[in-house]
Amino acid sequence: MTKALISLHDLTIRYGGPDSPAAVDGVSFEVQPGEIVALVGESGSGKSSISLAIMALLPGAAQVGGSILFDGADLARLNRRQMEDIRGARIGMIFQEPMTCLNPVLSIARQMTEGLIRHRWMSKAEARARALTALADVGIPEPARVMDSYPHELSGGMRQRVMIAAALTLDPALLLADEPTTALDVTVQAQVLELLVDIRNRTGKGVLLITHDIGAVAEIADRVVVMKGGRVVEAGSWDQVLNAPRDPYTAALIGAHAALEQALVPDPMTEGTHG
Amino acid sequence: MSDTNVLPRRLPLPAALRRWNITVGALILTVVVAAALLAPWIAPYDPFRMASGPRLSPPTAAHWFGTDELGRDLFSRVLLGARASLGIGLAAVAAGLAFGVSFGLAIAFSPARLKGFFLRIVDVIYSFPDTLLALALVAFLGPGAENATLAIAISLIPFYARVTYGLAAVERAKPYVEAAEIAGNGVPRIMRVQVLPNILQSLIVIGSIGFSSAILSAAGLSFLGLGVQPPSPEWGSILASGRNYIARAPWILIFPGVAICLTVLSFNLIGDGIRDLTDPKNRHRRA
Amino acid sequence: MLTFVARRLLTAAITILVVVFLAGVLIHLVPGDPITAMLAQSGNASAVDIARLTEQYGLDKPVWQQALLYVGNVLQGDLGTTIRGNEPVAPLLLGRLPNTIILAVAGLGTALALGIPMGVIAAVNRGRAADFAVMLIAILGVSIPGFWMGLTFIQFFSLHLGWFPVAGTSARNIVLPALTLGIVHSALVARMTRSALVDILNEDYIRTARAKGLRESEVLMVHAMRPAMISIITVVGLVFAHLLGGQVITENVFSWNGIGRLAIQAMLQRDYPLVQGFIVIFATSIVLVTTALDLLYGLLDPRVRRR
Numbered sequence: 001m002t003k004a005l006i007s008l009h010d011l012t013i014r015y016g017g018p019d020s021p022a023a024v025d026g027v028s029f030e031v032q033p034g035e036i037v038a039l040v041g042e043s044g045s046g047k048s049s050i051s052l053a054i055m056a057l058l059p060g061a062a063q064v065g066g067s068i069l070f071d072g073a074d075l076a077r078l079n080r081r082q083m084e085d086i087r088g089a090r091i092g093m094i095f096q097e098p099m100t101c102l103n104p105v106l107s108i109a110r111q112m113t114e115g116l117i118r119h120r121w122m123s124k125a126e127a128r129a130r131a132l133t134a135l136a137d138v139g140i141p142e143p144a145r146v147m148d149s150y151p152h153e154l155s156g157g158m159r160q161r162v163m164i165a166a167a168l169t170l171d172p173a174l175l176l177a178d179e180p181t182t183a184l185d186v187t188v189q190a191q192v193l194e195l196l197v198d199i200r201n202r203t204g205k206g207v208l209l210i211t212h213d214i215g216a217v218a219e220i221a222d223r224v225v226v227m228k229g230g231r232v233v234e235a236g237s238w239d240q241v242l243n244a245p246r247d248p249y250t251a252a253l254i255g256a257h258a259a260l261e262q263a264l265v266p267d268p269m270t271e272g273t274h275g
Numbered sequence: 276m277s278d279t280n281v282l283p284r285r286l287p288l289p290a291a292l293r294r295w296n297i298t299v300g301a302l303i304l305t306v307v308v309a310a311a312l313l314a315p316w317i318a319p320y321d322p323f324r325m326a327s328g329p330r331l332s333p334p335t336a337a338h339w340f341g342t343d344e345l346g347r348d349l350f351s352r353v354l355l356g357a358r359a360s361l362g363i364g365l366a367a368v369a370a371g372l373a374f375g376v377s378f379g380l381a382i383a384f385s386p387a388r389l390k391g392f393f394l395r396i397v398d399v400i401y402s403f404p405d406t407l408l409a410l411a412l413v414a415f416l417g418p419g420a421e422n423a424t425l426a427i428a429i430s431l432i433p434f435y436a437r438v439t440y441g442l443a444a445v446e447r448a449k450p451y452v453e454a455a456e457i458a459g460n461g462v463p464r465i466m467r468v469q470v471l472p473n474i475l476q477s478l479i480v481i482g483s484i485g486f487s488s489a490i491l492s493a494a495g496l497s498f499l500g501l502g503v504q505p506p507s508p509e510w511g512s513i514l515a516s517g518r519n520y521i522a523r524a525p526w527i528l529i530f531p532g533v534a535i536c537l538t539v540l541s542f543n544l545i546g547d548g549i550r551d552l553t554d555p556k557n558r559h560r561r562a
Numbered sequence: 563m564l565t566f567v568a569r570r571l572l573t574a575a576i577t578i579l580v581v582v583f584l585a586g587v588l589i590h591l592v593p594g595d596p597i598t599a600m601l602a603q604s605g606n607a608s609a610v611d612i613a614r615l616t617e618q619y620g621l622d623k624p625v626w627q628q629a630l631l632y633v634g635n636v637l638q639g640d641l642g643t644t645i646r647g648n649e650p651v652a653p654l655l656l657g658r659l660p661n662t663i664i665l666a667v668a669g670l671g672t673a674l675a676l677g678i679p680m681g682v683i684a685a686v687n688r689g690r691a692a693d694f695a696v697m698l699i700a701i702l703g704v705s706i707p708g709f710w711m712g713l714t715f716i717q718f719f720s721l722h723l724g725w726f727p728v729a730g731t732s733a734r735n736i737v738l739p740a741l742t743l744g745i746v747h748s749a750l751v752a753r754m755t756r757s758a759l760v761d762i763l764n765e766d767y768i769r770t771a772r773a774k775g776l777r778e779s780e781v782l783m784v785h786a787m788r789p790a791m792i793s794i795i796t797v798v799g800l801v802f803a804h805l806l807g808g809q810v811i812t813e814n815v816f817s818w819n820g821i822g823r824l825a826i827q828a829m830l831q832r833d834y835p836l837v838q839g840f841i842v843i844f845a846t847s848i849v850l851v852t853t854a855l856d857l858l859y860g861l862l863d864p865r866v867r868r869r
Contacts, residue, residue, distance in 0.1 A: 055773055080778065088775030095773070100766040105789045105864060114784075115774040150864040166774070296701075399577050403848060404807035414829040414837045415591040491707055495811050498709050499826050511707075518713060522721040532710040540705035547701060 004030035005206040012065035025230040031206040038217035039210045041227035051176045056083045089119040092167035096179040098159035102151035109147040134165040157188035178210045215257040226250045300544030311357035320348035322355045331524040341526040352508040359509035363493040370428035372482045375435020383443035401433040409492045413501045423502035427492045442474040487542035510535045574853040581845040585838045586632030642835035651839040662820035672744020681755020703749025708808045712742040712815035729817035739816040758793040799852035
């Protein structure tokens with residue numbers, strides 16, 4: 001086993017006092033470089049809390065226990081300034097809602113370049129050139145036009161691509177994608193997922209993909225971590241989990257997905273990709 | 276809470292009193308109201324009698340708040356002033372509420388085309404601050420306590436009309452009102468029997484919010500010589516007649532002013548508390 | 563964007579016309595015969611005077627015709643003549659306008675300079691002691707009558723400390739009235755800033771900005787304050803309107819030679835044409851400022867700008 005990119009040990013998150021129920025309870029897993037790990041669970045299972053804990057973006061009241069080892073440091077112990085240097089530059093994050101995750105009153109250019117200016121000390125012109133490349137890399141047809149737009153002028157799929165491109169400009173080693181496709185329609189979903197695979201193949205980044213939709217990750221994840229009620233109920237390679245689920249909850253998740261697939265298309269297993 | 280209605284039908288009193296701002300506001304208000312009601316019995320001197328003590332005497336055991344430029348007892352005048360201020364406030368709010376609610380209901384039940392026109396007019400008037408409106412009206416009505424009350428009442432109408440319209444429009448869209456309309460009940464009956472009782476509680480709460488504005492306007496008008504006329508004691512008019520003596524007798528400035536501030540503050544605290552209590556955004560904060 | 567501007571300008575024009583019309587109607591609130599009431603004030607009323615004033619106000623015509631007559635005159639720049647001294651109203655008021663504008667701008671500037679930082683501090687420290695303190699100051703601020711605060715300032719800063727002259731209209735004199743207006747209205751600004759910012763700080767795009775590793779100060783000053791300024795600008799119009807209302811009284815407290823002081827004198831002397839003129843000028847100022855701010859809002863918010 002190679003050295004893990006990030007490893008979580010016994011991560012516990014509480015939103016109340018020490019006696020309150022834990023939203024995340026003793027979770028441990030790792031992401032290797034070049035690996036796509038899917039963190040699967042229904043809403044409320046604690047999976048989004050984990051991604052926010054990695055970024056230290058949990059609300060102030062949250063209590064974090066355990067450790068998050070990344071690049072030799074425990075992210076759970078860093079102060080705000082140290083964390084600000086890691087966010088964006090070393091760990092990129094893509095959020096769920098492309099409609100609300102871009103600032104409506106700032107131009108795409110501003111939102112694409114500010115990270116470069118902040119972390120790489122680039123001039124505006126340099127940052128703009130780099131951002132244009134990043135937009136082209138995620139398959140945006142007219143990058144220059146998009147750069148000078150405002151978020152409300154773009155479609156949902158475009159905004160999600162902009163978000164991904166913005167996260168990629170800084171070339172982070174780890175990409176956290178929190179439900180990156182939930183708000184999009186089916187064809188765009190498939191395109192965005194393909195894009196993530198493509199990025200992994202080209203750059204060798206580690207990707208932690210957080211989703212409630214086991215079907216969405218079926219084709220692209222190398223490993224799956226299934227969560228329920230704040231605990232990991234199952235973890236393993238995709239084949240292992242899909243073909244021999246040890247936990248009834250996982251079986252139910254897969255069953256629900258298979259039933260849905262069957263209702264939509266005749267033979268889900270041989271269908272391959274969606275798009 | 277059922278829908279977009281801004282206020283719940285019933286405000287739970289015990290829960291309300293647990294909020295510090297409502298408790299403090301209610302305490303201050305109780306003192307002020309008690310002072311106003313009991314003024315003639317508690318006041319140690321006749322508030323109109325000159326030379327009750329030496330002129331411009333600082334606060335002493337005999338004159339708790341000192342005396343004014345004519346030797347009148349300031350404590351007695353401030354006590355009686357509470358009557359004038361609260362009286363004007365109450366009368367203005369009651370009259371403003373009555374007319375505002377009527378207009379608001381009428382607009383809510385008027386035909387679609389007229390509705391837009393009426394709302395526009397209300398909005399135009401509402402866009403002017405109520406002090407300015409009261410000032411303009413009293414300029415033409417003429418100075419005096421009654422005219423000032425009337426002017427303040429009129430200045431409150433657009434606010435109450437706007438709020439009532441909002442509440443009534445929501446209520447009107449509900450199935451039970453539609454059912455009553457289909458059943459052939461007349462519009463006045465529907466307003467009275469169906470809509471008004473359902474929005475009444477919210478209106479009373481909002482009415483209380485108008486108090487602070489009414490009392491500030493009353494004090495301001497009296498200070499300018501357009502409201503309560505001297506020698507009648509009212510907080511604004513006491514300040515107006517004492518303003519030339521504030522260098523020698525700052526107590527003439529302090530006591531009536533603090534009385535206004537505390538009264539207005541009590542209404543504002545209560546209003547704020549009620550808003551906290553009913554604003555769904557604040558609920559999560561202290562779950 | 564063009565239709566947006568055109569619509570706002572049209573609404574503003576109509577609003578002003580409605581207000582002028584209402585100002586024309588207002589004179590009928592005067593109990594009894596307004597002419598008699600006016601002349602009673604100035605003392606010796608001759609039949610000629612009565613005829614002149616009746617003619618000037620068209621009081622022999624129905625109310626709506628008189629009001630329209632007034633609107634017509636105002637549109638030609640004629641606000642009538644004062645009862646006392648028979649001077650034209652328009653130049654009299656316009657001569658005082660600069661003083662009023664200077665004080666209003668100074669007051670509004672003070673209100674924003676105090677209120678916005680207070681609101682930001684409260685929003686950033688939401689639920690903590692600093693938030694509570696700011697909100698307490700804000701609620702005290704809206705509970706203190708401006709004229710009383712003004713008198714207190716005079717007593718303390720002018721009479722007791724001797725830092726400022728007691729009254730008058732000069733550069734040195736503006737400090738206390740501007741501070742009075744500013745403090746009273748900063749409470750409103752602080753509350754609005756706080757509520758706008760509290761909402762914005764919960765937005766997803768703030769989390770995105772933090773996830774980029776931007777410094778917290780940059781997240782606050784750019785990602786949160788830009789959208790917050792847009793909502794604050796919309797309420798500046800409201801604050802300005804309230805401030806003009808308070809200014810009438812403040813000008814009187816500090817003997818500041820503006821329109822408000824003239825207006826109160828006119829009210830006490832029942833000089834109705836002058837009062838009408840004051841209403842027209844103040845209302846027009848409020849409408850113009852509100853409209854200008856609405857247009858500025860359109861310019862700042864890309865969602866409106868590109869429509």
